[in-house]
Amino acid sequence: MMGSETHFSFDPPPPKEDLETLALSDPLSAVDPPSDGSDPLLHSTSPSSSSSSFPDPPSYADVIFTPFNGTTSAATSSSTSPDFRPSTSPYLRISVSDPQKEQQDASTSLVPGGNTYVTYLITTETRDLGRFGVRRRFRDFVTLADRLAESYRGHFIPPRPDKSVVESQVMQKQEFVEQRRSALEKYLLRLAAHPVVGRSDELAVFLKAQGRLPLVRSVDVASRVLDGAARLPSQLFGEGPVAAVGPEDVGQPAKGGRDLLRMFRELRQSVANDWGGGRPLVVEEDREFLERKEKVQDLEQQLSTASQQAEALVKAQQDIGETTGELGLAFFKLGKFETEEAVYESQRTRAADFKRLATAAVRASRSYRELNAQSVKHLDILHEYLGMMLAVHSAFSDRSNALLTVQTLMSDLSSLHTRAKRLEAASSKIFGGDRSRTRKVEELKETIRITEDAKLCAIREYERIKENNRNELERLDRERRDDFLGMLKGFIINQIGYADKAASVWAQVVEETSRYGRERD
Amino acid sequence: MISTTSNSGSSSSQSPRSPSASQQQPFLSVTVTDPVKLGNGVQAYISYRVITKTNLPEYQGQEKIVIRRYSDFVWLRDRLADKYKGIFIPPLPEKSTVEKFRFSAEFIEMRRQALDIFINRVASHPELKQSEDLRIFLQEDEETMERARTQETGIFKKKPADFMQLFKDVQSKVTDVVLGKEKPIEESNPEYEKLKHYIFELEDHLAEAQKQAFRLVKRHKELGQSLSDFGKAIKLLGACEGDSLGKAFSELGSKSEFLSLKLQKEAHNLLMNFEEPLKDYVRAVQSIKATMVDRANAFRQQYDLAETTKLKEINLDKLMLMRSERAGEAEFEYKELKAESEEATRRYQSIVKLMSEEIVRFQEQKTADMGLAFHEFAKGQERLAKEIADAWRSLIPKLEKCSSS
Numbered sequence: 038m039m040g041s042e043t044h045f046s047f048d049p050p051p052p053k054e055d056l057e058t059l060a061l062s063d064p065l066s067a068v069d070p071p072s073d074g075s076d077p078l079l080h081s082t083s084p085s086s087s088s089s090s091f092p093d094p095p096s097y098a099d100v101i102f103t104p105f106n107g108t109t110s111a112a113t114s115s116s117t118s119p120d121f122r123p124s125t126s127p128y129l130r131i132s133v134s135d136p137q138k139e140q141q142d143a144s145t146s147l148v149p150g151g152n153t154y155v156t157y158l159i160t161t162e163t164r165d166l167g168r169f170g171v172r173r174r175f176r177d178f179v180t181l182a183d184r185l186a187e188s189y190r191g192h193f194i195p196p197r198p199d200k201s202v203v204e205s206q207v208m209q210k211q212e213f214v215e216q217r218r219s220a221l222e223k224y225l226l227r228l229a230a231h232p233v234v235g236r237s238d239e240l241a242v243f244l245k246a247q248g249r250l251p252l253v254r255s256v257d258v259a260s261r262v263l264d265g266a267a268r269l270p271s272q273l274f275g276e277g278p279v280a281a282v283g284p285e286d287v288g289q290p291a292k293g294g295r296d297l298l299r300m301f302r303e304l305r306q307s308v309a310n311d312w313g314g315g316r317p318l319v320v321e322e323d324r325e326f327l328e329r330k331e332k333v334q335d336l337e338q339q340l341s342t343a344s345q346q347a348e349a350l351v352k353a354q355q356d357i358g359e360t361t362g363e364l365g366l367a368f369f370k371l372g373k374f375e376t377e378e379a380v381y382e383s384q385r386t387r388a389a390d391f392k393r394l395a396t397a398a399v400r401a402s403r404s405y406r407e408l409n410a411q412s413v414k415h416l417d418i419l420h421e422y423l424g425m426m427l428a429v430h431s432a433f434s435d436r437s438n439a440l441l442t443v444q445t446l447m448s449d450l451s452s453l454h455t456r457a458k459r460l461e462a463a464s465s466k467i468f469g470g471d472r473s474r475t476r477k478v479e480e481l482k483e484t485i486r487i488t489e490d491a492k493l494c495a496i497r498e499y500e501r502i503k504e505n506n507r508n509e510l511e512r513l514d515r516e517r518r519d520d521f522l523g524m525l526k527g528f529i530i531n532q533i534g535y536a537d538k539a540a541s542v543w544a545q546v547v548e549e550t551s552r553y554g555r556e557r558d
Numbered sequence: 559m560i561s562t563t564s565n566s567g568s569s570s571s572q573s574p575r576s577p578s579a580s581q582q583q584p585f586l587s588v589t590v591t592d593p594v595k596l597g598n599g600v601q602a603y604i605s606y607r608v609i610t611k612t613n614l615p616e617y618q619g620q621e622k623i624v625i626r627r628y629s630d631f632v633w634l635r636d637r638l639a640d641k642y643k644g645i646f647i648p649p650l651p652e653k654s655t656v657e658k659f660r661f662s663a664e665f666i667e668m669r670r671q672a673l674d675i676f677i678n679r680v681a682s683h684p685e686l687k688q689s690e691d692l693r694i695f696l697q698e699d700e701e702t703m704e705r706a707r708t709q710e711t712g713i714f715k716k717k718p719a720d721f722m723q724l725f726k727d728v729q730s731k732v733t734d735v736v737l738g739k740e741k742p743i744e745e746s747n748p749e750y751e752k753l754k755h756y757i758f759e760l761e762d763h764l765a766e767a768q769k770q771a772f773r774l775v776k777r778h779k780e781l782g783q784s785l786s787d788f789g790k791a792i793k794l795l796g797a798c799e800g801d802s803l804g805k806a807f808s809e810l811g812s813k814s815e816f817l818s819l820k821l822q823k824e825a826h827n828l829l830m831n832f833e834e835p836l837k838d839y840v841r842a843v844q845s846i847k848a849t850m851v852d853r854a855n856a857f858r859q860q861y862d863l864a865e866t867t868k869l870k871e872i873n874l875d876k877l878m879l880m881r882s883e884r885a886g887e888a889e890f891e892y893k894e895l896k897a898e899s900e901e902a903t904r905r906y907q908s909i910v911k912l913m914s915e916e917i918v919r920f921q922e923q924k925t926a927d928m929g930l931a932f933h934e935f936a937k938g939q940e941r942l943a944k945e946i947a948d949a950w951r952s953l954i955p956k957l958e959k960c961s962s963s
Contacts, residue, residue, distance in 0.1 A: 332798065339795040346784065346791040353784040357777035364770040371763045378756045381918060387925040394932045401939070419795075518803055525806055526957050529950045536947035543943060546936035553929030 127236060128229040130162040131244070133222035136214045139174075155214060157221060161244045169245045175200070177243070177250045178221060184239045184252050185228075190435035190498075191505025193428040193513060194234055195227035232512070299445075303438075306445040323503070329510055330433060337426040344423050347416040351409055358405025365398030390550065397546045401539050408535035415527040418520050429513070436506055439499040446492040453488060457481045586612045586681045588696065590626075590674035593666045603627050604666060606673065610696045618697055625700055628653075631673055633707045637691040638680065643852045643905070644912030645686065646920055648679035649841030664826070668834060675838070685912075745857045753917065754850060761843045768836040775829045782821030789814030802960045809956055813949045824942045828935065835931035839924060846920065853909045860902035867892070867899040 135158040154174050161169045182197040198220035225244075229235045242251060372391030379385045457478060464474040592607040610622045631650055639647045651672035654660045677695075680686045694706060789811040796807020870892045877885040 336795075336798045339791070339798050343788075343791040343795045346788040349784045350781075350788045353777070353781040357774070357781050360770060360773045360777045364767070364774055367763070367767040367770045371767055374759065374763050378752075378759075380752075381921045383918075383921040383925040387921075387928055390925070390929055390932055394935070397936065518799070521799065522803060522806070522957065522960055525810055525953075526961075529810070529953055529957070532950045533947050536943045536950070540940050540943035540947060543936045543940035547933065547940055550929050550933035550936060553926060553933045555930070 125232070126229045127164050127166075127241075128161055128244070129164055130160075131222065131225045131229055132160045133157050133218050133225065134160065136218055137172075155217075157218060159225070159244060166245075171244065171247055173243070173250065175217070175221075177252075178224070180250060180252050181239060181243045185234060185237065186431065188237065188239060189234055189505070190439070191432050191502035191509070192231075192233055193425060193432050193509045195224060195231065196424060196427040196431075197224050302449070303441050303445045306448055307441055309448070310441075310444065326503075326506065333426070333429055333510075333513075337423070337429075340419055340423045340426065344416075344419040347419050351412050351416065354405060354409050354412065358402050358409065361398050361405065362402030365395040365402060368392070368395035368398065393546055393549050397542050400542050404535055404538050404542070408531060411531040412528065415524050415531060418524040422517065422520070425513075429509075432506055432509060436499070436502050439495070439502045443492065443495045443499050446488060446495050450485065450488050450492060453481060453485050457485065584614055586610070586614055586617075586687060588674075588677045588681050590670055590677060593670050595661060602661070604661070604669070606670060608677065608696065616693055622697055624696065624698070624703070626695070626703065628669070628673075630695065630703055630707055631676065634680070634691055634695045635676075638686055638689060639848065641689065641691070642685060642912075643856065644849060644909035644916070645683070646842065646845050646849055646916045647686075648676050648683075649838065649845045650676055651841075664829065668830065671830060671834065672838065743858055743861050744854065757843060757846055757850070761840060761847075764836065764840045764843060768833065768840055771828070771833040771836050775825050775833055778821050778825035778828060782818045782825065785814045785821065786818035789818065802956075806953070806956055806960050809953055813953060817946055817949055820942060820945050824938050827938045831934040831938070832931050835927055839927065842920065842924070849909075849913065849916075853906070853913065856902070856906040856909050860899065860906040863895070863899035863902045867895050870895050 136155050137158075138153050139156050140153055154176075156172045156174045159169075159171050159173055161171075163169070178197055179200065182194075185194050198217065228240055234240060239252060368391045372388045372395060375384050375388035375391065379388065460474055460478045460481065464471045464478065467474075587610070589609040589611075590606050591609065593604045594606075595602060596605050597603055605625050605627050608624050608626045610617065610624075611620065613620065635647055635650050638645075651669050654665060654669075680689075680692055686692065695703070698706070791811075792814060793808050793811030796804045796811065798804075799807060870888070874885065874888045874892045877888050
C-alpha cells in the first residue's frame, strides 16, 4: 500500500561547502597547514615543505555504514518498487520526468489567446508488455483520479496531489514543477501498488495510450447547461419520469453533478435524516464497521501527532549534526592558527589536539547527516499513512452516499405508493372509472416499477461498497502492521548504526587524550 | 613546574588534590562548595563555603572554613591585579546581568566551579600564593572580610601614592603636548608585538569556538526534548495497534523518553566540562590583555620619568655651572626624580620578566586544560553514543518476536 519513496515535507538542506570538502587529516600524523593565505581546509596537499602535509582525506565511505541484516529494502529508496512487500503490480517501474512547456491550441480553449501548461513524460515498464512512454498534463491526472473515484467506490484510493492555486509568485517556477513532478510520480506508484486500482483499465489507459487521454473528463452541470445538454428546467420542476436516467446510473454518486435533481432530493433526504423526527428506513447498522471507523479516526489523530513529532525529531538531529560540524570547523581554524603562531612546544601539542577533536567532530557531523537521510525515509511511513487517511474518508463517504441513495429511493417509493393508493381510491369513487386518473395510476405504477429496479440497483451498489470497505480495512490493518514493523526496525537499526559509528569515532579521541585525564576518573 | 596543578577544569566539588601525607611537602588546598542563597529580594545573594587545608605556617591550623560571596572573590582578584603587575591574574566568572538566571541551579553550579578553579589557581601560583590578601581571604572571619571589601569601594580605590602618580602622569602628558610628543610611546619589541597580535587574534578564534560549544549544548537539550515528545506520540500511536506490535511501539516510545533524559544529562556535562573551560580560556586571554595594558602603562611611565630625569639633569648641570644657589635644591629634586625613574624602570622590567615566565606557564596550562576538556567531551560523546546504541539494540529481540508472531 505504501511507498518507501522519500520525500518528507522538508529536506535536509544541502551540506555546507566547507564541511563537504574538508580534508580530514589522519589523527596520528603531524599536521601542517599550507602556507598560503587561502583556507587550507579545501586543500588535500600542502605546499609547506618541512613537515608532512595533510594526508589523503578519509573516504566518504568511511562514514557511511550499510544497514545490517535483512531490511535493506527499507534502507534503499528507488522509484522502482514502492513496497516493502513483494509487488504483484503489473507495472515494474514508473517514472515521471522531463517537464515541458506546451501551448494550448487556441481554437479549443474558452479563453482566447490560449495558455501554456506543463506536460510530463511518463515512462512505464510493464511486467510482460514492454515499455511505454506517454505525455500527460496535470489535468489528465485529475481526470484519472476522478474516474478512479467513480469506478472504485469504497476503496482506499491513494489521493492525488493537490491542484495548486498558488502561482509562481510564491515559489520559483522550477521548484514548483520539480515538487509536482515528484508528487505525481509517487502518486502513480501508489496507484500501481494498489491491488485493485493497480489493475484498473483507467490506469492502464493512462499509462499506455498515446496522444490525448481517452478518459472522459468530469463536466460539471453548469458547463453542461451552457452546452445545452441538460434538461434542467423540467427536472427541477419534478416532471418527467425518473427514467430519464437509467437505473444503473442511479447507483453512481449524485455528486458527480450529472443529476442535479437527484442531488437535491438526496440532500433533502439527508436533512430529513438529521432533523426529521422519523427514522430513515435503512440505517448503518453494522456495529463492527462503526467500531472500526472510530478506530480509524483515532489512528488518524495519533498519526498526525506522531508525524509532526517525527518531523521535529529529524530537524533536531539535523541541527545537532550541523552544530557539531561547525564546532569542528572552529577548532580546525584554531588549530591552524596555533600552528602558524607557535612559539612554544605546548602550542604545537595543543594545535594537534585541536585538530584531533575537529576531525572527530566533522566525522560525527557527516554521520549525523547520513543518519538523518535514513531516518527521513523510515519515518516517512507515518506521513504516508496520514495522507492515506484522506482515501479512507473518501471510501467511507462513498458508503454513506450509497446508503443515502438507498434511503432516498425507499422514501420515494413510499410516497409513490401513497400517491398511487390515493389516486386509486379517488378514481374508484367515480362511476364508470376516471379515464384520466386511471391513466395517471398506470403511469405511477410504471414509475414505481422503475423505481423498484433502481432501488435494487442502489442496494446492490451499497452492498458492494460495504464489501469494498471491509476488504480495504482488512488490507489497511494488514499492510499497516507490516509497514509499521518495517519502520520501527529500520529506524532502530539506523540509529544503532550511527551510534556505533559515533562511539568509535569518539573512543579514538578519548584514547588520544587519555594522558590529560584525571587520575580519579 | 608547578607541582600542585592539574585541577583546572575540575567539575567535582572537591579539590582533586588531597592533602598529602608527608608534612615536609608544603601544600595549600582550597575547596569552594555548598552554595546557599541568603538575603531577600534585590539584596539576595549566594554565599559559598571556602574550605582551606594547609600545612603552611602562616595559616592558622590544618583546616579552616569561611563563608564568602562573589564580591569577596572580586575583591581578592582586584587586590592581586593591583599588586602583582605582570602576572596573569586567574580570571573570575562574569557577573550575571540577567536577573532570573542569577539563581538558576545551572548558573550557580557553573559559578561555584569557576570560583573553585580560580582560588586554586591563585593558591598554586608561586607568586600569588604568598599574597597576604589571599591569606586574609582564606582565613579571616566574615566581618573582617566585609570590612576589607567595603573599604575598597568608591572612586578613590587607589592609595595616595597612586594618586600622586596620577597627577604626575597628567603632568607628563602636558609636557608631551608642549614638547610636541603627542604620539603615545610604545615599546618596540618585535617579539612582544607578535605576542600582542597573537593574543588579540586568539581571543576571536576562541570566542567562535566557545559560541559553537554553547550552541551544541543547546542542541543536545533540543534533541532531548524532541525525543521525549516523539516517544510520547509513538506510545499513543502504538495504543491504536494491538498485541505485539502495539507493545513494540510502546517500548520504542519508552526508550525514546529514556534517551531524552540521557541527552539532558549530556547537555549538562557539556556545559560544565567543555563549554566552561572554553569560556575560561577566553577570560584568561582577557586577563592577559589587562596585563598588557599594565605593561604599556609601566613602559610609558618609566619612559616619561627617564625623559624628565634627563631634562632635570641637564638643568642641574646648567645651574651648577652658573653656581646658582638653586643648584642644591635642584640636585635634591634631581636625586629624588632619578630614584623614582629607576623604580619605574625596575617595575617595568619586572613586568617584562614576569610576563615572559607567565606566557610559558599560560601556554602549558592551556594545553593541559584543553586536553582535559577534550578528553571529557569525547568521553561524554562516546558514553552517550553507547547508551543510544544499547537502548535501541535492546528492542531488536522484541521486534523479531513481532514479525514471527
